[in-house]
Amino acid sequence: MSDLEAVKLREKYTHFRILVIGRANAGKTTLLKRVCNTDDDPCIYNENGENQLEPSDERGIHDIEKQFVFKSNPQFIFHDSPGFEAGNEQELKDVLSFVEKRSKMNNPNEQLHAIWFCFVLNASRPLLELEQKFFNEQRAGNVPVIAVFTKFDDLVAQLYDRDREEESRTDASKVVKEKFEMPLENSRDRPKAYVCFEALDDSEGDHQEQVKGLIEKTAASLDDLALKMLFVSVQRNNLELCIKYAIYEQNDLGHSSENVVYWAASWFRHCMYNSPTWTAFAAILICLESSFWYFDQNIGFQPAFEQAWKTFAHSDAKKRVEQDISTLIMARATTSLNQKLTEQQKVTFFNIILQNRLEHPDAQDIF
Template sequence: MSDVLASFNAREKYSHFRILVIGRANAGKTTLLKRVCNTNDEPCIYDEKNHCLLEPSSERGIHDIDRPFAFTSNPQFIFHDSPGFETGDESQLMKVQSFIKKRAKATDVGDQLHAIWFCFIPNKARFLLDLEKRFFNEEGTGSVPIIAIFTKFDDLINQVYDDDLEEDQNREAADRLLKDNLRAPLFGYKFPPRADVCLEDMHEDDGNHQDKVKELMAKTAESLDDLSLKILFVSVQTNNLELCLEYAWTRSQEAHYYGTIMRSDQNASA
């Protein structure tokens, strides 16, 4: 009961929600984040003194994991970017692990890491890299949940496309390949993701991507252990009113339930 009541003070405890985004080059990370924040603008990069650099450049790109960035459309989302492990450089893996450990030990809630979005490009030639396997096998992330995001599923469909098959059959073939060679291995590792989402056509402006963004938001919220963080995450969803209303209703029902119990206990002891 105390956890539920404490959750309503979440906004006093936390000012923003911090996400580490990991993924190979061309995994569609920037497109995804723009969809999440409902913007076409470039992000605002922050320097070491937390001053906003108006836009990224070749000298100060968003691929520095220690340099946070945000979009002006929703500045309560703070992102960190890791370029992934496609180079095979073990130091990159160690840098990501060190970043997660550092944020996990942070005593200031403003410095803590709240979630990890790990983006994968489904490629039938090589679904998982060696360092990606090590990331999910060697060290856990504590209470920080990982959500696996399979981007560019439409590209995988093109890779397996057979002119002799119907469109639905080609989609099913790509889906089986994804599940057998990427999803199943990931969830079989020592420290698996807590959830996964499959995305496609995120670059299109036809509005169909909104359902997938909503799914990512919902699964991220469900993966959070701390109820205060869950409430915070939902509350900063300025572009996902439906999710906000759903959680507001759930929390109001819980508050009503516990309020009824408290009144009953008080009446019984009177």
């Protein structure tokens, strides 16, 4: 799949769907709130997309068929499975059936894209039999699974020894490695990655730094470029990841400036809607012209362009360009730079730029 083919396919996606598996006390809801950067409870929907409840706590979520979202980031759709602590084989069958059903969906937005399997860390109660069986069963589709170890701080507390205080974290890490990671690594279909969390319910904690690790490892686990682009652009926790993948995943853009802008914008959430790629294109042209009047051999092009960009960003022209471009694109249903403008659109686009040029005392009209 070429770079631009991936971008076109990504445009068909509107949501990234994640199944979250874990015991009732695994801290799943707290984790998802951190991922979506909110303190609000989720909204729950039935299979027909009908809102079942107003924002609610964990009660009522544990139906794997019901999807729920957080208003702070509704492009993430979550499903919840209550884990396998009851030892009921039917619970495992229900999860595998759900994964298989979603793998057969024709609509990519209805498919399952990733699984976060949350484990409760307990030194005396490691992996449950059905948890291990999940990773040894044949699973439909190619949905990556990330093993998420929550409440690492609780494990440290379990192993705390006043005489060996400094070694408590080391001992806890050893338990995670030997009693959880190693058995999972020996499974038929082992997790794509492992992530450890602690103190997620601490409002003063570094939970966003921890979430960045989950986001990065989930992105790395996705083999499909369009899905990777979707996930990276939907998440809001790690903007460095948007830049990283725009650079490292680029292979065949050639020398087209439009393709470069189109590709780069596709990795950022806010650049996929309301014609921001066209707005950026207009802003670049306006600032390139403006930089001509700042430019001289002493300062060079880069500082001249930076000055022009700063001037544009704080001008009334910026808001007018955004509004005019949005009107143009919505009227013509053109949403990305890979679609050619009609001749009339080109005239309108050109006039938008001319009407919003930045003023300079020494500038003369050279057209």
